[in-house]
Amino acid sequence: MIFINYVIVQNSNSAFTSKQKVGYTRNNMAGLQQQYTKRLHKEFVQLQKSQPCGIQVTLVSDNLHMWRAVIPGPEESDYSGGSFTACVYIPDNYPLEPPTINFDTDNIPYHLNVDQKHGQVCLGFLSKDDWSPASRSMEQIINALFSLLGRPEPENSMDHELLNEYTHFRGNYVRKAKESVKR
Structure with missing residues (x-):
């Protein structure tokens, strides 16, 4: 079986657009999924070893696509001495799509980039419009979360x-x- 996706292509010299067929077989899609999973596993293992900025990362219920990160408050910040837990939800097609991050609702930092009701984090480069899979890794994302505090x-x-x-x-x-x- 072949899955067909259509990609809209716009020629910069004209106002016309055209559709191009892009076909993927099940085997191709399974191979891509294996590559995504392999990359994600490698990044997880690396983060567990390096623990950048003292951040501890674990899996939630042995799910490679759901991580728990315990993030210490950076020294010389308003959050110094604190510790915040965030859930990182990683889509199946990571790195093509960005993860979403939510602080646990029991311990949401009072922060202008964090939704105070649900704990959702807003980092500019994690928006679908600004996401660049080639230049981002989970370690960079976790480090950015620490820096955001x-x-x-x-x-x-x-x-x-x-x-x-x-x-x-x-x-x-x-x-x-x-x-x-202190909460």
Whole structure:
């Protein structure tokens, strides 16, 4: 059996677009899936060995596509001395699509790039529009999550109220961030 996908191609010299057939057999798709799984396993093992920035990564229920990361608060940040647990959901076709990351709802850091109700993390390069599979690894993603705690990204704020507080009432924001460490 052959699966047919159509790819829309636009010629830069004209306003016309055309469809091109791209066919994949089951064997090709299975081979790609094996490559994705092999890469993901290799990245997981590497992260467990290196534990960058003191981050501990484990599997959730032996599922290679669901990781738990325990992230220490960076020194000299509002989260220093804290520890936050995040679930990393990795799609079956990683690295073609980015993972999604949510902090555990029991321990959500007070942070403008984190949804305060569900714990979802907003890192700019994890959006489907900005994702680049060739230049990203899970270690880079985990490191970026650690760095985000020390350096919020106002341009990727999840909550306009927190952004306003961060921008105009920084002392209040810092106090709440430090309180979130103690929860």
